[in-house]
Amino acid sequence: MAQEVITVTPEQLTAADIERIRADFPILERTVRDGKPLVYLDSGATSQRPIGVIDAEQEYVTGHNAAVHRGAHQLAEEATDFYESARERIAAFIGAPRTDEVIFTKNATESLNLVAYSLGNATYSPDPAAARFRLGPGDEVVVTEMEHHANLVPWQELCRRTGATLRWFGVTDDFRLDLSNLNDVITPRTKVVAFTHQSNVLGTINPVEVLVAAAQRVGALTVLDACQSVPHQSVDLAALDVDFAAFSGHKMFGPSGVGVLYGRYELLAAMPPFLTGGSMIEQVFIDHSTYAAPPARFEAGVPMTSQAVALGAAVDYLRDVGMKVVADHEAELTGYALQELSAIDGVRIIGPSSTVDRGSAVSFVVDGVHAHDVGQILDDAGVQVRVGHHCAWPLHRRFRVAATVRASFALYNTAAEVDALTAGVRSAQRFFGVS
Amino acid sequence: MEKLYQEIILDHYRAPHHYGLRDPFEAQVHHVNPTCGDEITLRVHLVDTGDEPVVADVSYEALGCSISQASTSVLTDLAIGRPLADVFEALDDFTAMITSRGTVEGDEEVIGDGIAFAGVAKYPARVKCALLGWMAFKDAVVQIMAADAEPDPDAGDSESLSTAKEG
Numbered sequence: 001m002a003q004e005v006i007t008v009t010p011e012q013l014t015a016a017d018i019e020r021i022r023a024d025f026p027i028l029e030r031t032v033r034d035g036k037p038l039v040y041l042d043s044g045a046t047s048q049r050p051i052g053v054i055d056a057e058q059e060y061v062t063g064h065n066a067a068v069h070r071g072a073h074q075l076a077e078e079a080t081d082f083y084e085s086a087r088e089r090i091a092a093f094i095g096a097p098r099t100d101e102v103i104f105t106k107n108a109t110e111s112l113n114l115v116a117y118s119l120g121n122a123t124y125s126p127d128p129a130a131a132r133f134r135l136g137p138g139d140e141v142v143v144t145e146m147e148h149h150a151n152l153v154p155w156q157e158l159c160r161r162t163g164a165t166l167r168w169f170g171v172t173d174d175f176r177l178d179l180s181n182l183n184d185v186i187t188p189r190t191k192v193v194a195f196t197h198q199s200n201v202l203g204t205i206n207p208v209e210v211l212v213a214a215a216q217r218v219g220a221l222t223v224l225d226a227c228q229s230v231p232h233q234s235v236d237l238a239a240l241d242v243d244f245a246a247f248s249g250h251k252m253f254g255p256s257g258v259g260v261l262y263g264r265y266e267l268l269a270a271m272p273p274f275l276t277g278g279s280m281i282e283q284v285f286i287d288h289s290t291y292a293a294p295p296a297r298f299e300a301g302v303p304m305t306s307q308a309v310a311l312g313a314a315v316d317y318l319r320d321v322g323m324k325v326v327a328d329h330e331a332e333l334t335g336y337a338l339q340e341l342s343a344i345d346g347v348r349i350i351g352p353s354s355t356v357d358r359g360s361a362v363s364f365v366v367d368g369v370h371a372h373d374v375g376q377i378l379d380d381a382g383v384q385v386r387v388g389h390h391c392a393w394p395l396h397r398r399f400r401v402a403a404t405v406r407a408s409f410a411l412y413n414t415a416a417e418v419d420a421l422t423a424g425v426r427s428a429q430r431f432f433g434v435s
Numbered sequence: 436m437e438k439l440y441q442e443i444i445l446d447h448y449r450a451p452h453h454y455g456l457r458d459p460f461e462a463q464v465h466h467v468n469p470t471c472g473d474e475i476t477l478r479v480h481l482v483d484t485g486d487e488p489v490v491a492d493v494s495y496e497a498l499g500c501s502i503s504q505a506s507t508s509v510l511t512d513l514a515i516g517r518p519l520a521d522v523f524e525a526l527d528d529f530t531a532m533i534t535s536r537g538t539v540e541g542d543e544e545v546i547g548d549g550i551a552f553a554g555v556a557k558y559p560a561r562v563k564c565a566l567l568g569w570m571a572f573k574d575a576v577v578q579i580m581a582a583d584a585e586p587d588p589d590a591g592d593s594e595s596l597s598t599a600k601e602g
Contacts, residue, residue: 372471372500372564373440380436388471402472402498431436432445432501 013329021321022412024050036382039420044200044228044361044408045386046250049314053253056313057306067302069279083305086312087295093315094226094245095236096262103261103268103295104308108227109150111246111261112194114274114298115223116154119192121272123162129270133221137163141192142185142220144169144177144206145398146199149391151225151246155194164191171398175202175352182214190220197229197245201392201406202351203334203361205229208240216241221267227251231410232330232359234323237262249307254314258307261298268294275300326411330360333409333418337362340422346434347425350404360409363390366425368434371403377428378405383420439558440501441551447505452512457494461582462575468563473499475507475567479575481519488519493572502552502561507568509548514572523576525549526569532556533565 013021022028025048032038040048060082066075068083084099091099105111122133135141141155141164159166167185170178177195186193193215198205208224215222224245229235231252237245244263250256263271273280273291280300282290291297318326335355341347346367352358366374375387386406389396396402407421429435456463460478467474475497482491493511497504514522529549532541537557543550555565 370500372473372502372561376439376558376561377436393472396472402474403500431440433449 012332013325018329018412018414022414024052024317025412026051026054028412032382032384033380036380039381039383039417041407041409041413041417041421042384042386043231043251043410043413044390044406046256047231047253047410048412049253049255049310050317052317053255053310053313057255057310060306060309065306068305069296070302079305082309082312083303086308086315089312089315089319090260093319094230094247094260094262095238097238098265100293100295101262101265101268103263103298104303105246105259105261105298106257106304107250107259108225108246108248109259111259112151112223112225113154114261115244115246115263116158117274118271118298119221120158120161121274125272127272130272133271135159135162135164135191137165138189139164139191140167140187140189141165141194142167142169142190144195145171146177146202146204146392146395147194147196148200148225148227149393150227151194151196151223152394155192165189169195171202171395175204175350177204177206179207179210182210186211186214186218186220188218190215190218192221192223194223194225196225196227197235198226198232198359198361199351199392199395200228200361201363201390201395201404203359203363204352205233205357205359207357208242212241228359228361231318233327243267249311249314252311252314253317254311255307257304258311260311263294265294268298271297273297273300277301321411329411330409330413331355333413333415334358334360334362336415337407337409337418337421340418341425344422344425344429346429350399350401361406362408363404363406365401365404366428366434369428369432371405373432374405374425374428377431378421378424381420381424381427383417383424385421439554439561441554443548443551444501444505447508447548448501451504451508453492453494453508453515454496455494456496457492460492460494462578464571464575464578466567466571466574468499468503468567470563471500473497473503473564473567475499475503475571477507477568477571477575479572479579481576481579490514490517490519490522495568495571497568499567500564502555502564503567506549506552506565507571509551510568510572513547513549519576522572526573529569530566533562 027048030038064078066079068080087102088099091102119133122130123135141159143155145168172178212222222242224242226245226247230247246261249258277300280292280297282292348365350363371387378385388403460480463478465476477495480492481488493514513525525546528545532539533556535556541550552565555561
């Protein structure tokens with residue numbers, strides 16, 4: 001296929017800017033595999049953390065640590081302020097109209113399960129407020145063939161539990177969502193439409209407005225997997241008008257162990273809880289309980305406080321750099337990587353060949369060399385990429401590949417690192433005798 | 436890299452031995468490596484020589500990286516025609532070496548070309564690749580033994596390990 005590469009003109013960061021940014025990330029100074037400089041091209045799996053994020057967590061733990069929303073002592077007050085301040089900054093960062101629409105979870109996978117389990121619980125809840133969420137035989141849940149397992153398996157399970165039917169949009173040969181049958185897939189039977197904003201394999205950015213409009217026409221809920229979009233582009237959830245959105249802290253310069261579920265307040269307020277126990281209650285009697293208002297209703301137990309605080313610092317970092325700068329820099333690297341990789345005989349990009357409506361995940365196969373083996377040769381040169389199906393097995397089946405190599409870029413990556421990637425791919429071809 | 440990808444591994448990868456699915460067999464298993472999507476379908480045919488079971492055939496079809504393809508090929512060389520007890524000894528030795536992070540040297544007398552995989556032990560992410568075919572073999576044998584342990588309703592030839600299936 002023709003590999004036409006269109007590069008978006010960036011608000012270009014100078015070499016000095018990038019050096020300064022790289023200096024914020026201590027891990028980038030280390031070497032791997034016997035002294036090779038680290039070339040970290042796996043930010044789509046997890047990103048590295050700037051010193052400000054690490055310091056924020058340390059400052060909280062060493063100076064203010066206490067159980068939040070409990071106790072009346074000074075430390076508890078301070079800890080609660082740190083935690084709630086992070087929630088406010090994160091809400092502003094993603095364009096949430098209200099701070100209490102941001103729920104802290106352990107990761108995006110838990111966020112998506114929270115929605116799926118809450119809807120499942122609504123199906124069996126006696127609460128009249130929950131009636132609108134009930135699912136059963138005849139109802140349909142719509143996903144796409146390009147979903148990460150985290151936005152697929154919970155819906156398979158919800159359908160199994162409730163008797164609803166799972167349906168999905170396919171992917172075209174040019175790696176876009178196939179919406180040619182939009183009105184056959186999203187119908188009055190549809191209750192939930194769950195889809196990714198940006199594919200973690202293809203890099204494809206999906207037309208959120210088209211799917212939201214179709215879902216809203218039939219009164220279906222929309223659930224956006226924003227794991228690969230929130231860290232890499234400006235995302236305004238109010239403008240996107242989705243009902244729910246999920247993302248993880250560790251993919252956006254924050255720590256692991258914290259994720260976010262955004263939910264439209266009036267929906268959260270009517271939904272039954274997912275996990276139950278301490279701090280999510282209103283009143284507890286020996287035989288029944290009533291539940292707190294959101295977000296507390298969905299944050300049972302003592303939360304991941306230092307991680308949430310650090311995620312607040314990560315959001316500050318991204319906001320200070322500017323998401324347009326982040327997106328433009330990544331688009332420039334992505335365009336360059338697509339151009340250089342497509343120029344190698346025997347390399348096939350599994351994803352759009354231009355940077356139009358495309359993020360920075362660049363997946364590819366090398367004819368005659370298994371992805372694992374390409375990854376091993378790259379690793380030997382210090383280049384850290386992901387190999388495998390990237391938790392998107394149905395998508396790999398769709399393109400009849402068992403595994404792909406994925407390079408994914410972040411703010412701190414450079415064009416020289418793209419060169420290290422392509423040099424490594426060529427050396428893998430030589431090593432396995434296919435060039 | 437040459438320590439990991441010994442020439443012998445690349446040779447087995449480029450031209451795997453005993454590839455393809457064959458009859459007869461007593462058990463067929465399908466194993467996957469869920470982290471990378473690699474798959475193997477493997478059949479085992481055992482015969483009873485009177486004093487001990489012998490591996491008559493190991494046949495397979497697989498999709499995977501050089502390490503998983505080559506290690507399965509090496510397994511078939513080691514196993515076919517050998518007493519099951521010897522093959523299990525090799526399997527234990529190979530597994531111990533591969534999972535040792537480099538602290539256990541394999542015995543070439545026992546594991547043959549399997550010794551070429553010593554370098555894999557230093558790459559924990561590749562351990563599952565090297566063991567994919569071997570674990571499939573172990574599973575298939577366990578299934579055959581379990582089937583044999585069950586009382587045979589037809590109570591025919593009590594000497595046979597089980598009735599060979601035709602694919």
